[in-house]
Amino acid sequence: MTETQQTVFAQEPGRLSSGVSGLDAVLLGGFVKNGLYIIQGAPGAGKTILSNQICYHHAAQGGRALYVTLLSEQHERLLSNLQLFSFFDAARIAAEISYVSAFQLLERDGLAGLLTLLRREIVAHRAGILVLDGLVAAEAYASTELELKKFVHELQTLALAADCTMFLLTSSGVGIDAGAVRPEHTMVDGLISLHDTEYGWRVERDVLVRKFRGSDHLPGRHGLCITADGIMVWPRIESLPIPAHRLPREPDAKRLSTCVAGLDAMIGGGLPSASTTLVMGPAGAGKTALGLQFLAGSTEEQPGLMLGFYETPERLLAQAAGIAPKLPQLMQNGIVQVLWYGAAEGLIDRVANDLLATVRERGVSRLVIDGLPGFEDITVQPARIPHFYKALTDHLQALGVTSLCTAEMRELAAPVAAPPLNRLTTVAENLLLLRHVEAQGQLRRLLSVVKLRDSAFDTRVRGFSIARGGIVLDDTTGPADGRTGSSDAAPGG
């Protein structure tokens, strides 16, 4: 969520919070109160869970909800399934959330009878939310498209008069019909689509707001998961707006020490504040070591954060003890925090939103993303990655974070470092290159600064070693022919 969303959206008058913070963020504050919404999705997409979650959240806020089923799940089975979720509260049933079956009445009295039932039940229960589960069944009882549209129109009028926000659940308009405009779509105030899409052997869920009257919303698809807490949504970070007051206006002259004295001297005292630095190099070149040393500069006023995909926090802690002795204590004191995502698959927006939320909550100044291509490893949408990196670095810079990201070069022994990372080298404002070279029968490490935001820098290629206490630069340089190599035995990152 953006800063504005966190502080304002849930409280905004005229809005109904869904109880799913990520969805409220996508809707820029929640559903518009007294609107009529269609939630569509294939069976298993999460419609029933989401709509019940909305009902229980509304009840927890002091409201009442009416859940009307047509030809869908039996109530016993529905409630039994809902018990698996943390939002479910049996004590609210009947008093605050009423479940009503209306299929027999629909069969007997048609849409007119259903409308009368809904009106009377809403008034009787003083319901602020109505869920009609099984719009497909109602459609079947409409003799013409016009009759269905009239039914939807009358529901809309009722929603406004009765102060009731309505959700119609349907599995139509998905599958081969996906994207097709149905008569009822033109009538309602909003259309929310839930998808589960197959990518080879993997399936990813997402939510798409196709229509949302009366408000702007975050466009496109957004990551969704069904967890023990119900539906969770993570806005696609490319769609998240950056508050205007956060946009950088002029270059910040402030520097943050890398805590490597020789490197600081090469770059005018440290990394430019609120900039993104990419540290590239082959395995074992010292990338993680440099990141850990940078984090060792964290203080209570400048908290640090490490996001990692590969090294576990325990392993990082052990590594830190040898390289940056202050760091374990800073971690124990909470001045430096580690976020670790070890899963082989996942949602990059989940990781990115968690990262941004942590940065915002803790006021993080120093951030290390250890193994930036971890994002590429877990996503099923590689085409998004360049835009994702651009959005992520923009958000981090807007939050004033000085970020140091490591990335392993693919070619361990290439004579020239090829930028491998989906245009990340253009997004990163500062670029440091770490290499191995063979010299006099030994592998030696080299560091060079390739670019630095708005600043002059020392262009020499410097040799360095990783000793207890961290990285130490020396005055040696690599061979003139630029021949490089690597060593599996080399310590460091």
Add this chain to the structure above:
Amino acid sequence: MATILVVDDEFGIGELLEALLQDDGHRVMTAMNGRHALERMGEARPDLVISDLMMPVMDGAALLRAMREHADTKDIPFMLMCALPERSIADRVQGYNAFLRKPFKLAELSSVICDLLKGRSHDG
């Protein structure tokens, strides 16, 4: 139980009002415009008229004037409904007993109707 005449050209509003008032036990007549409403009043005298302002053929303001000029209808309580705020129509419509801004809320509607049927005005 009262007889209430609902005058509205917009699909949905009249139907909802009719259903809600019937649920409350009232007898309801409906009309689609002012002229139609005057004809319905010839069939039976309502205890209350609830009318939209903007309608074709004869609008709510003209209906109100016509009712107030006629001895049989001049005392019938008149609730005016409009999507515009009351201040924006107050200089061209006078003599109504209550004003209801659209979209109306059921609770507000019930309370105003109750008062009007008891003879209490809502400062039209």
